[in-house]
Amino acid sequence: MHELGVVIEVIKTVESFAQQNGLTKIDTLVLQIGELSSMIPKYIEACYPAAVDGTLLQDTRLKIEILPGNAICKKCNKVFNLIKNNMVCPSCTSKDWEILCGREFMIKEIIAC
Amino acid sequence: MDTYKIIEIKQSVFEDNNKDADLLREELKKGKTFLLNLMSSPGSGKTTTVLRTIEALKEEMGIGVLEADIDSDVDARTVAQTGAKVIQLHTGGMCHLDADMTRQGLLGLGTEGIDFVILENVGNLVCPAEFDTGASKNAMILSVPEGDDKPLKYPLMFSIVDVLLINKIDVIDYFDFDLEAVKERAKKINPNIKIIPISARTGEGIDEWANWIRTEIKKWKQE
Numbered sequence: 001m002h003e004l005g006v007v008i009e010v011i012k013t014v015e016s017f018a019q020q021n022g023l024t025k026i027d028t029l030v031l032q033i034g035e036l037s038s039m040i041p042k043y044i045e046a047c048y049p050a051a052v053d054g055t056l057l058q059d060t061r062l063k064i065e066i067l068p069g070n071a072i073c074k075k076c077n078k079v080f081n082l083i084k085n086n087m088v089c090p091s092c093t094s095k096d097w098e099i100l101c102g103r104e105f106m107i108k109e110i111i112a113c
Numbered sequence: 114m115d116t117y118k119i120i121e122i123k124q125s126v127f128e129d130n131n132k133d134a135d136l137l138r139e140e141l142k143k144g145k146t147f148l149l150n151l152m153s154s155p156g157s158g159k160t161t162t163v164l165r166t167i168e169a170l171k172e173e174m175g176i177g178v179l180e181a182d183i184d185s186d187v188d189a190r191t192v193a194q195t196g197a198k199v200i201q202l203h204t205g206g207m208c209h210l211d212a213d214m215t216r217q218g219l220l221g222l223g224t225e226g227i228d229f230v231i232l233e234n235v236g237n238l239v240c241p242a243e244f245d246t247g248a249s250k251n252a253m254i255l256s257v258p259e260g261d262d263k264p265l266k267y268p269l270m271f272s273i274v275d276v277l278l279i280n281k282i283d284v285i286d287y288f289d290f291d292l293e294a295v296k297e298r299a300k301k302i303n304p305n306i307k308i309i310p311i312s313a314r315t316g317e318g319i320d321e322w323a324n325w326i327r328t329e330i331k332k333w334k335q336e
Contacts, residue, residue, distance in 0.1 A: 017122060107123065
């Protein structure tokens with residue numbers, strides 16, 4: 001369980017961004033989490049209220065977008081979802097592939113004024 | 114009514130820590146302290162390996178140790194008996210250290226006259242792999258009883274380390290542990306990984322390990 005520490009980091013980053021840009025109210029915070037990252041959206045949501053308590057983001061809503069964990073097969077060049085296909089290429093059953101996306105953990109945007 | 118607008122940030126959450134880690138690496142370089150981040154699962158023999166390493170190198174360099182644990186100071190007490198400078202860091206439930214926590218630890222330890230600091234990270238093969246501590250080099254220990262499938266299960270950890278110590282090699286005959294399979298699996302993920310089988314208990318392989326450290330410190334000083 002390392003989500004709380006990481007969410008606290010996110011809050012710090014957003015707070016300093018808000019200060020630098022003269023923002024006073026943040027309505028929504030949008031995070032992007034890859035399916036292959038070690039961050040579990042459910043846990044992020046669970047620890048979010050504790051992490052924002054007493055900060056500028058206290059009343060900010062949290063929105064999480066999931067990015068697919070896709071890979072390209074090195075044998076047949078098929079692009080496929082690793083989770084749905086059990087880490088095996090669905091067209092040629094090769095396990096030799098390269099990750100294209102899905103490890104991300106990004107602060108995508110904020111809705112603020 | 115306030116007008117809200119969407120502001121794109123598009124920043125990786127790890128970016129702040131990565132920048133901070135680069136900064137810490139520069140600071141350490143100026144202070145001439147080589148920092149080794151040592152990671153492994155709990156019970157792999159990290160502390161015993163640290164003791165052996167200190168023993169092998171203490172005559173030629175000033176050594177410091179940062180012991181990171183969720184709680185207790187048993188490791189720091191053990192290491193302090195060697196005469197090395199040691200400080201215990203409590204992560205308070207956190208499963209890894211980041212660059213800032215490492216910097217605070219180094220400040221607490223005091224790096225004056227210290228050439229080589231070992232950061233004994235929290236016993237965990239998952240999160241420490243994602244957080245750059247600012248170390249000059251990263252090492253991990255895999256012990257024989259843990260099994261030869263670990264590179265398959267924790268690929269990120271194996272992909273970020275410079276050296277892999279395979280500890281408890283003295284008991285390999287009692288376990289279904291395929292050393293060649295581990296080497297192949299680790300090299301597939303990380304072709305440049307250096308693999309050294311050791312036994313922190315008997316001292317086997319410690320010479321090679323100590324040599325690796327000497328060489329890396331020398332290279333680092335010349336960079």
